[in-house]
Amino acid sequence: MKASVFIATSLDGYIARENGDIDFLSGDASPNPDEDYGFQTFFDSVDALVMGRHSFEKVLSFGEWPYRVKPVFVLSSKHVAIPDELSDRVEVMSCSPAECCSLLAKRGMDHLYIDGGNTVQRFLQAGLIQTLIITTIPVLIGSGIPLFGSLVHDIKLKHVHTQHFDSGLVQSRYEVIA
Numbered sequence: 307m308k309a310s311v312f313i314a315t316s317l318d319g320y321i322a323r324e325n326g327d328i329d330f331l332s333g334d335a336s337p338n339p340d341e342d343y344g345f346q347t348f349f350d351s352v353d354a355l356v357m358g359r360h361s362f363e364k365v366l367s368f369g370e371w372p373y374r375v376k377p378v379f380v381l382s383s384k385h386v387a388i389p390d391e392l393s394d395r396v397e398v399m400s401c402s403p404a405e406c407c408s409l410l411a412k413r414g415m416d417h418l419y420i421d422g423g424n425t426v427q428r429f430l431q432a433g434l435i436q437t438l439i440i441t442t443i444p445v446l447i448g449s450g451i452p453l454f455g456s457l458v459h460d461i462k463l464k465h466v467h468t469q470h471f472d473s474g475l476v477q478s479r480y481e482v483i484a
């Protein structure tokens with residue numbers, strides 16, 4: 307099983323404001339409105355998304371479901387209501403990152419897209435993420451929900467590639483050194 311992160315952060319390392327707003331991610335109008343920063347290629351490469359409950363609730367608030375028919379697994383220790391129209395593609399799981407990877411591997415999945423700050427941190431701590439693709443937005447927001455958190459030991463990364471875009475966004479790809 308391979309697991310990857312594709313996420314955007316402010317330059318000071320936040321993926322959302324404290325209240326969950328992600329308004330700063332869209333930034334100024336891009337000079338190239340068709341630029342997707344490699345998202346579609348990445349999305350096509352994954353078999354499923356695994357996201358934390360907070361991220362799921364945020365995506366639901368958009369009104370339009372962005373992940374089409376791709377399977378989405380929502381991690382939560384609580385009861386999470388899934389809208390009827392998503393019940394064929396969204397499932398709630400309550401398990402450790404290791405159990406989640408093992409269960410989904412048994413269901414034939416090879417590559418997972420891990421999303422949500424807290425969830426990414428738990429999978430990183432468990433040594434289950436191989437690739438991080440981080441797009442940095444040129445803005446400081448001062449406080450918010452951090453992408454990374456405390457660790458019990460260092461996680462070494464290998465820088466693979468950095469690309470900058472006319473919009474000012476900078477995207478770096480790292481592989482986790484096992």
Ligand SMILES: NC(=O)c1ccc[n+]([C@@H]2O[C@H](COP(=O)([O-])OP(=O)(O)OC[C@H]3O[C@@H](n4cnc5c(N)ncnc54)[C@H](OP(=O)(O)O)[C@@H]3O)[C@@H](O)[C@H]2O)c1
Nearest residue numbers: 314321322326358359360361364381382383422423424425
């Ligand atoms: N900048 C970006 O590209 C980007 C990407 C994704 C999300 N976001 C934003 O980030 C915010 C959400 O991030 P977040 O760090 O607050 O939370 P999150 O990772 O989306 O969700 C955290 C919640 O997921 C559940 N969870 C995670 N791992 C679990 C496990 N192994 N077992 C059971 N439950 C587990 C827990 O929910 P329970 O409390 O129910 O147990 C936990 O409180 C949202 O505002 C979202 O819009 C931004």
